[in-house]
Amino acid sequence: MVRAIDKLRPATVAGGPMLKQAVVLLWAIGRAQRGADRVLTWERTHAELVPLLTAHHRSGERPGGRPDYPIAALCRGDLWTLDTSTPVPAAHGDARLHRWFDEQQPAGGLPEPVYELLRSSGLARVQIVTAIIDKFFGDFDYSAVAKAVGLGSDSIADDDPALSDEDPRDDDPKRAYQDLIEVVMKREPSTRGKRRPGVTNDPIRLAAARRSVIFRSGGLCENPACGKPAPDHTDRGHPVLEVDHVSDIATGGRDHPVQMIALCPDCHAVKTRGRSRHQLRERLLAAARDRHEAWTGTVELNAG
Ligand SMILES: [Zn+2]
Incomplete structure (x- = not known):
């Protein structure tokens, strides 16, 4: 998974990569740590991500909290699965992508093996979060986002003993x-x-x-x-x-x-x-x- 993160090609603005994909991933990792449902309806995904994406971005990043663009990118990078029979359209044109998500309303989440690993292993969690921070944040302070998604405490590195037999x-x-x-x-x-x-x-x-x-x-x-x-x-x-x-x-x-x-x-x-x-x-x-x-x-x- 660290390699998959390294392969992501986020668009850049002055100051560094756009943070949207990182915010979506960190949110999903926080959910995995808590043992929350892996797959959410598009409606709930949208409702949970809009405030996070609105609050956490680089200053040059176009404001607006729509999660369709980052989720489409994560899908193409094999870091997200969507429950839909038609493939996610290529990313040219925000409007087309937006329409596709509106029509499909796809439920989705992290791929199952990724979710299970992030749920049970504290080591995997800190390794992957570190890869995300290196790739996207650089010197940008990630701690506010980490806190907002429930990854700000020591327990991020703890294993879940019930799952790590x-x-x-x-x-x-x-x-x-x-x-x-x-x-x-x-x-x-x-x-x-x-x-x-x-x-x-x-x-x-x-x-x-x-x-x-x-x-x-x-x-x-x-x-x-x-x-x-x-x-x-x-x-x-x-x-x-x-x-x-x-x-x-x-x-x-x-x-x-x-x-x-x-x-x-x-x-x-x-x-x-x-x-x-x-x-x-x-x-x-x-x-x-x-x-x-x-x-x-x-x-x-x-x-x-
Ligand atoms: Zn002692």
Whole structure:
């Protein structure tokens, strides 16, 4: 699917690609995450998308929230299916396309395998949303759209345990960790090269980073002096551990799992308010780095 997104050829306006196709995809991904119906009537598709497309666009993009044009483009890119016997007309002339959708009123949605993947896998979700952001948004702040479609919280990177029985990552959690780190790295604001001025608090990046640390913890407190199991699990089956930035981002800490750690509630309280918090922070910084290196294979390389 990442390749299908890369193949899309959105029209560009001053400032970058038009956002319409991206807004439609993000809306559908938000629905998949919530387990909402994959296929909607054209009437409901229209009613849900018009306000989103009206609110979220580039300044040079022709205003107007009609979803027929982006949905026709996604259809041609195999990223949307429409329940209709006549093919979507080629995109020359908005009026003809508009008439076709009015006449056909086609129900539609994401292709079923795509929907199922996006429903069950947090990793797939953050990978695909990252591809959409790279392709369409660039430095344009996507966080308002993400929030509007329900993709603005940490849960975007969570799996649905009820649906992921045969998750191959059960056998290879290190691989899952590395895939999540890849998303984190892609979204890392660079201090050297390209800046992302609009994106101050990147929800995708933070969700992927937090999820990777939970993976790495294996459900146990990562304080080496503790190692206690999480006291409970969330409704989605994830261990209740605090994922913490060992050094505050405000004081130069890095928003990256190499400087993040999963702590049980006791250790988190000590780290936040305890008299020994300064010594603990040093130990946790070392522990996070060691664990990150072990999980990404750096230690094996050095040991050889
Ligand atoms: Zn602990």
